[in-house]
Amino acid sequence: MGASRLLPSVEAQDLIELARELAAKELAPRAAAAERAGEFPREVYRTLGRAGLLSLPYAEEYGGGEQPAEVYLQVFEEIGSVWASVGVGASVHALSCFPVATFGTEVQRKTWLADMLSGETLGAYCLSEAHAGSDPSALRTRAVRDGEGYVISGAKAWTTHGGTADFYVVFARTSDDPRHGISCFLVPGDAEGLSAAPPEHKMGLTGSVTATMNFDGVRVPAERLIGLEGQGLAIAFAALDSGRLGIAAVATGLAQAALDLAVSYAKEREVFGKLLIDHEGLAFLLADMAVGVETARATYLSAARLRDAGRPYAREASIAKLVATDNAMSVTTDAVQVLGGAGYTQDFPAERFMREAKVMQIFEGTNQIQRLVISRQLAR
DSSP: OOOOOOOHHHHHHHHHHHHHHIIIIIIIHHHHHHHHOOOOHHHHHHHHHTTOOOOTOOOOOTTTOOHHHHHHHHHHHHHHHHHHHHHHHHHHHHHHHHHHHSSHHHHHHHHHHHHHHHSSSSSEEEEETTTSOOOOGGOOOOEETTEEEEEEEEEEEEEEETTOOSEEEEEESSSSSTOOOOEEEETTTTTTTTTEEEOHHHHTTSSOOEEEEEEEEEEEEGEEESSSTOOHHHHHHHHHHHHEEEEHHHHHHHHHHHHHHHHHHHOOEEEEEEEEGSSSHHHHHHHHHHHHHHHHHHHHHHHHHHTTTOOOOOOHHHHHHHHHHHHHHHHHHHHHHHHHHGGGGGTHHHHHHHHHHHTTSSSSSHHHHHHHHHHHHHOO
16 A cells, blocks of 8 residues: 554554555455456455454454554555455454444353454344434334243344344344333344345445345344343444444545555556646646545544543544545545546446445445534534
8 A cells, every 4th residue: 555654563563564465465366356246255254364354353362353443443444445345344344243242241252252253254233224224213123022032023224244144233122212222132144034135236345245134033042132131222333433433444445545546547647748647737636635545544543542542432433434435435536537538447446446435425324424423422
């Protein structure tokens, strides 16, 4: 990547270098073809897991890397700069591990976390519903107590890894209480009554499977309730704060890739007797793209340092997600413009970068919702 980094330790520097090297050797050669074919690269996640890159945020005693957010988010950025679908998938997997790692009992953590963090099992996060994408409190999927467990019925939309995941973190209504009526469950991927609708046909991130998950009387033992009954919204919102930082990092990596491509092209192509980059109008556009990438990186790292210090960071996470994903959309669009007609063809990845950036303004809470979160925080 074209960016220099200030990292807190030699160990952190080595970790970023490992991620960069692995991304270049294992991900980059496969990304374009897999995206064209709509191929889900399940084995890539096992490779990342075996390298220790899927477990970085979590405690060593459960198989994690115990790295601060400032470091592991830069790993997500490195992955996202080479293959955005996998960067998003790694972020979603980390998000799916968060409820068990943070709100689970000691028995739950010891029972499930090692496999989750190793990458041998892949996670999915089931919060959104077709009618309640931006308002989790309006969800209708229900978990009804039945003897020693619960029976879950309903449907969860826009599930990353839907139908391919080994476990699903599911938020379901256990009562009609508007604030404390939702609970969190860990559902195995092979549970009876759990099925995936056909995958969505998406504009971008075609190497990532997205599907609606149907829960047709899925029976879940009581020991798979994560946290307390009625604590689900608190768990969901806490997880999303972390997840938004992950998406901000991936979006920054995508923007960096688009900037690097645009600069490389501008240094090779001639127009009116001189290189593109020597034309002031285009050079200034590239400069603005670089400013945007560095601003996005600084914003997500600032929020990460608050998280690492144990300070509130919900507002800053929303700001980082908003800034980084809006910037990714802007920079990838400008990269297409720099390449001109070539940028509109599939001979170069600029058009794919642009398509991939769009959804980042939508998932993990649309950027309009981020503005709502930020304004409400200010009102307090």
